[in-house]
Amino acid sequence: MVPRISSSRTGQKRSFLLCVFGRRTNVAMYNHREIEQKWRKRWEEQSLHQVRMDTEKPKFYCLDMFPYPSGTGLHVGHWRGYVLSDVWSRYKTLQGYQVLHPMGWDAFGLPAENDAIKKGIHPSVSTDENIENFKRQLHEIGAMYDWSREISTTDPQYYRWTQWIFLQMYKQGLAYQKEMPINFCPSCQTGLANEEVVGGACERCGSDVEKKHLKQWMLKITAYADRLLDSLKTLDWPEKVLRMQESWIGRSEGASIEFPLEGHDRRLDVFTTRPDTLFGATYMVLAPEHELVTELTAPGYKAKVEEYVRQAAAKSSVERMVSREKTGVFTGSYAINPVNDERIPIWVSDYVLVEYGSGAIMAVPAHDERDYEFAQTFDLPIRPVIADTDGTIPDLPFVMDGIMVNSGPFNGLSTAEGKERVTESLAEKGLGRAEVQYKMRDWVFSRQRYWGEPIPIVHCPRCGEVPVPEDDLPVELPDVERYQPTGTGESPLAAIDHWVQTTCPACKGSARRETNTMPQWAGSCWYFLRYTDPHNDDELASPEAIRYWMPVDLYVGGVEHAVLHLLYARFYTMFLKDIGVVDFDEPFKRLFNQGMICKDGAKMSKSKGNVVNPDDLVEHYGADALRMYQLFIGPPEVDAEWMDGGIEGIHRFIQRFWSLAMRSMEQQPALDSDQEKRLHRLIQTVTERIESFKLNTAVSAFMEYLNEAGKAVDRQSLESLTVLLAPMAPHLAEEIWARMGHTRSVFTAQWPEADPEKLVQDQATVAVQVNGKTRGTVTVAADASQDEVEQAAEGITAVQNAKGNKSVVKAIYVPGRILNLVVK
RNA sequence: GCCGGGAUGGCGGAACCGGUAGACGCUACGGACUUAAAAUCCGUUGGGCUAACUGCCCGUGAGGGUUCGAGUCCCUCUCCCGGCACCA
Numbered sequence: 001m002v003p004r005i006s007s008s009r010t011g012q013k014r015s016f017l018l019c020v021f022g023r024r025t026n027v028a029m030y031n032h033r034e035i036e037q038k039w040r041k042r043w044e045e046q047s048l049h050q051v052r053m054d055t056e057k058p059k060f061y062c063l064d065m066f067p068y069p070s071g072t073g074l075h076v077g078h079w080r081g082y083v084l085s086d087v088w089s090r091y092k093t094l095q096g097y098q099v100l101h102p103m104g105w106d107a108f109g110l111p112a113e114n115d116a117i118k119k120g121i122h123p124s125v126s127t128d129e130n131i132e133n134f135k136r137q138l139h140e141i142g143a144m145y146d147w148s149r150e151i152s153t154t155d156p157q158y159y160r161w162t163q164w165i166f167l168q169m170y171k172q173g174l175a176y177q178k179e180m181p182i183n184f185c186p187s188c189q190t191g192l193a194n195e196e197v198v199g200g201a202c203e204r205c206g207s208d209v210e211k212k213h214l215k216q217w218m219l220k221i222t223a224y225a226d227r228l229l230d231s232l233k234t235l236d237w238p239e240k241v242l243r244m245q246e247s248w249i250g251r252s253e254g255a256s257i258e259f260p261l262e263g264h265d266r267r268l269d270v271f272t273t274r275p276d277t278l279f280g281a282t283y284m285v286l287a288p289e290h291e292l293v294t295e296l297t298a299p300g301y302k303a304k305v306e307e308y309v310r311q312a313a314a315k316s317s318v319e320r321m322v323s324r325e326k327t328g329v330f331t332g333s334y335a336i337n338p339v340n341d342e343r344i345p346i347w348v349s350d351y352v353l354v355e356y357g358s359g360a361i362m363a364v365p366a367h368d369e370r371d372y373e374f375a376q377t378f379d380l381p382i383r384p385v386i387a388d389t390d391g392t393i394p395d396l397p398f399v400m401d402g403i404m405v406n407s408g409p410f411n412g413l414s415t416a417e418g419k420e421r422v423t424e425s426l427a428e429k430g431l432g433r434a435e436v437q438y439k440m441r442d443w444v445f446s447r448q449r450y451w452g453e454p455i456p457i458v459h460c461p462r463c464g465e466v467p468v469p470e471d472d473l474p475v476e477l478p479d480v481e482r483y484q485p486t487g488t489g490e491s492p493l494a495a496i497d498h499w500v501q502t503t504c505p506a507c508k509g510s511a512r513r514e515t516n517t518m519p520q521w522a523g524s525c526w527y528f529l530r531y532t533d534p535h536n537d538d539e540l541a542s543p544e545a546i547r548y549w550m551p552v553d554l555y556v557g558g559v560e561h562a563v564l565h566l567l568y569a570r571f572y573t574m575f576l577k578d579i580g581v582v583d584f585d586e587p588f589k590r591l592f593n594q595g596m597i598c599k600d601g602a603k604m605s606k607s608k609g610n611v612v613n614p615d616d617l618v619e620h621y622g623a624d625a626l627r628m629y630q631l632f633i634g635p636p637e638v639d640a641e642w643m644d645g646g647i648e649g650i651h652r653f654i655q656r657f658w659s660l661a662m663r664s665m666e667q668q669p670a671l672d673s674d675q676e677k678r679l680h681r682l683i684q685t686v687t688e689r690i691e692s693f694k695l696n697t698a699v700s701a702f703m704e705y706l707n708e709a710g711k712a713v714d715r716q717s718l719e720s721l722t723v724l725l726a727p728m729a730p731h732l733a734e735e736i737w738a739r740m741g742h743t744r745s746v747f748t749a750q751w752p753e754a755d756p757e758k759l760v761q762d763q764a765t766v767a768v769q770v771n772g773k774t775r776g777t778v779t780v781a782a783d784a785s786q787d788e789v790e791q792a793a794e795g796i797t798a799v800q801n802a803k804g805n806k807s808v809v810k811a812i813y814v815p816g817r818i819l820n821l822v823v824k
Numbered sequence: 825g826c827c828g829g830g831a832u833g834g835c836g837g838a839a840c841c842g843g844u845a846g847a848c849g850c851u852a853c854g855g856a857c858u859u860a861a862a863a864u865c866c867g868u869u870g871g872g873c874u875a876a877c878u879g880c881c882c883g884u885g886a887g888g889g890u891u892c893g894a895g896u897c898c899c900u901c902u903c904c905c906g907g908c909a910c911c912a
Contacts, residue, residue, distance in 0.1 A: 012908090029863095042876080071866075124891095187838075199909095226856060239828075239829090240827095240828055240829075240906080240907080243827065243828060243907080243908095244827095244828090244907060244908080245906080247826095247827075247908060248908085250908095250911065252911075253910090254912080270912080271911095271912065272912060273911095273912065274912080285912090287839075324910065326898090326910090349908045349910095350910090351912095352910080352912075353836060353869090353910075353911065353912090355911090356911045356912075357912065360912095361912050362912085363912085364912090368912070369825090369910090370910050370912075371912080388834075437912090438911095439911055495864090553906070559906085559907095562907085562909095632836090632837095632848085632849070633836070634836065634837065635837085638829095638830090639905085640837095641835090641836070642835075643835075643836065643851095645850055645851070646835095646836070646848095646850060648849090648850070649848085649849045649850060650849085652849095653849090654866090654888095655863095688840095696836095696837075696838090696848090696849080697837095697838070697847090699848080699849090700837090700838075700848035701848085702849070703848055703849075704847075704848065707848090716912075747884080750903095765844080766844090767841085767843075767844035768844090769844085769892085769893070771892075771893085772843095772891090772892060772893040772894095774843095774844050774893095776844090776878085795878095796878080797877085797878055797879070798878080798880090799877070801879075801880085809892095810892065812843090812892050817843055817844085818843045818893085820892050820893060821892090822892050822893095
């Protein structure tokens with residue numbers, strides 16, 4: 001019978017368990033509840049998982065992505081990454097590494113604050129409760145976290161250093177204030193970074209994002225654009241994530257071209273990646289928000305242009321994205337093409353984005369799809385200036401590379417050459433230069449919310465913006481009465497007079513504190529450094545600790561952080577390198593993204609009601625069974641469908657493994673050569689499969705071994721087996737290890753190594769094919785000659801049938817694998 | 825539209841570098857044990873043909889190709905998932 005998993009702890013379930021594990025328990029059966037409890041307690045008592053620097057030994061830093069301790073707790077989907085990182089941590093421990101495997105809390109953030117608004121509970125109270133619950137659930141996994149290194153971003157001793165880093169950026173001019181239209185979520189009532197806007201909506205709550213003019217703190221991440229892009233090459237990360245970061249940074253090379261304006265002294269600056277198409281520019285377009293729109297609107301066009309600009313401003317970014325129909329108005333003004341002095345009409349249209357490039361473009365409808373569409377709509381001239389490589393004018397718009405035509409002195413040049421030559425010639429005249437643009441913007445770093453790190457700046461009427469002296473850090477969050485965001489662009493902190501009123505660190509006069517807080521990402525940008533030295537009061541971490549432990553050797557987490565957290569953390573690390581805190585550019589050498597666990601074809605979530613609670617499964621089957629099933633469910637990087645019955649197979653495996661171990665200890669059979677070969681093959685296979693993250697097949701390798709090994713194995717085999725299994729099923733392994741007479745933990749043992757000599761097979765099963773079709777197999781000595789195999793193959797009826805009376809014209813023999821007889 | 829990834833039994837999945845497709849597990853079915861059930865153990869389980877076989881045919885999304893040999897490589901296409909998307 002498959003036990004029904006109910007989400008509540010009912011008496012019915014208890015009686016079932018009593019029947020299985022209580023009254024009817026016999027000695028031969030593995031009692032996971034007793035045994036797992038025992039070992040978890042013992043590990044804790046012996047501080048087995050506390051790790052120290054030991055420069056004599058190699059280190060391995062295995063990190064899980066910083067969890068936000070949500071109120072809903074863990075479901076089996078969350079387990080997956082934690083199990084994976086723990087298997088690796090334990091595996092590396094057995095290989096003799098000092099393994100740093102820490103855990104902590106990214107505990108600032110909106111859910112706790114929203115809860116506070118609703119229920120009036122202080123965010124720190126609910127955060128502490130959630131952390132307690134999360135910790136209890138993490139303990140269930142049986143992971144080897146070093147809890148002595150636990151950290152929380154909300155701890156003033158932690159955010160002191162988050163603020164300290166901000167101050168260093170401020171000093172370097174990388175943190176600055178700017179009044180600009182930013183993405184603003186009307187529901188969360190706070191500004192958002194570009195990275196937090198997904199398809200025009202708030203990443204967190206899904207509301208349509210508005211543009212709001214606010215004075216914001218910004219971090220100059222764009223100063224690191226090229227470095228962030230270039231060093232992606234050095235990372236052992238999933239291709240997908242590298243691509244996502246690459247396209248997020250969005251580097252493109254081109255030219256900035258200045259168009260003189262008819263009747264004005266100023267010039268109009270545009271960015272293009274296709275300077276070779278300059279002769280095909282038949283109109284210009286300004287974004288509706290472009291600063292020159294008013295100035296360039298000719299008297300008779302004022303009303304229409306103003307109306308258009310007003311409408312564009314009223315459209316939300318969602319509306320603007322959904323409707324792709326080209327709209328626009330003519331300003332009545334003209335620009336002059338710097339290469340041929342042609343008059344070019346200037347239009348205004350919302351298909352040009354104010355935040356990219358210079359917010360204005362030269363339109364070349366013959367060679368750009370968007371410009372083509374616009375020109376068609378408004379009946380503007382379309383002039384081809386690029387021919388296909390064979391010289392013919394292709395269908396328009398033609399956006400590929402080709403040969404320049406209708407381009408005066410540049411005719412005949414290829415696109416690549418043309419780009420260079422046109423740019424050079426403009427540069428000579430002072431009307432252009434080569435330029436690189438990025439899609440990535442500077443990071444909007446302030447939030448108008450309460451539950452975050454206060455930005456350590458004081459505003460003084462005399463001295464202006466003054467950084468809080470480092471010795472005065474942390475600037476602690478005060479208690480407030482109301483957590484309600486004001487929605488006016490000020491955080492709830494603004495209402496706390498006694499906190500806001502302060503003295504200026506420079507002139508000692510009265511001044512006001514900055515009331516914006518940092519975004520949730522701030523704390524997670526450097527937490528991996530803090531784990532190396534979590535109790536340091538003098539520095540964010542000591543240089544020795546950083547040098548020994550960093551960088552992170554294996555970083556495990558979901559792909560949802562592909563750009564946000566991973567890009568910000570890389571930026572912080574590069575900055576910290578520049579100010580001498582660390583000596584490397586990249587914090588995470590190797591990244592592994594585990595797949596999601598789905599139920600009924602959908603991602604598990606409380607709102608869908610399809611969560612599978614691990615607590616109940618641990619109760620029924622044990623943590624080891626759930627751990628192994630998590631591994632067995634499928635390739636760890638691929639999404640997997642949860643099947644309630646699936647864990648049964650693992651449960652049986654564990655029982656069978658236990659029985660094998662108990663019988664082996666009783667009977668103590670001697671080691672025979674078959675058993676020895678089987679063992680070494682297993683050592684080889686399991687090691688390879690852990691190394692290559694094929695944990696699902698590592699589990700099946702054990703099952704195969706068990707199916708073949710018989711009723712009992714010799715002591716040496718059992719010892720090795722126990723060590724091999726220990727990373728996946730640590731409690732079970734400890735118990736067997738102890739029963740074998742060992743007094744120290746199995747994790748002080750050595751990972752076994754396969755002896756190449758024991759891997760050699762003396763017999764081989766060779767498939768026999770006739771014209772490529774397999775007709776049977778023959779078992780021969782591994783070093784059998786082709787003749788011998790051919791001879792043996794004669795004995796197969798199917799081979800005879802297939803050959804008939806045709807003769808063998810060719811025989812292909814792959815030693816030990818296949819014999820293919822080609823007959824005619 | 826662009827960039828990734830994928831499609832293998834009833835199900836989850838395996839298959840190193842092109843070499844016995846379906847390992848391992850779930851489910852289902854049959855058997856043993858049991859008063860009975862659970863648990864456990866043994867067997868069968870891609871489809872079809874065949875009285876039987878150690879026999880034959882078909883089969884890795886579709887169609888072509890390369891090769892002695894293709895799930896794997898190449899070309900064309902269909903569908904699914906993820907990311908980006910008026911970025912000049």
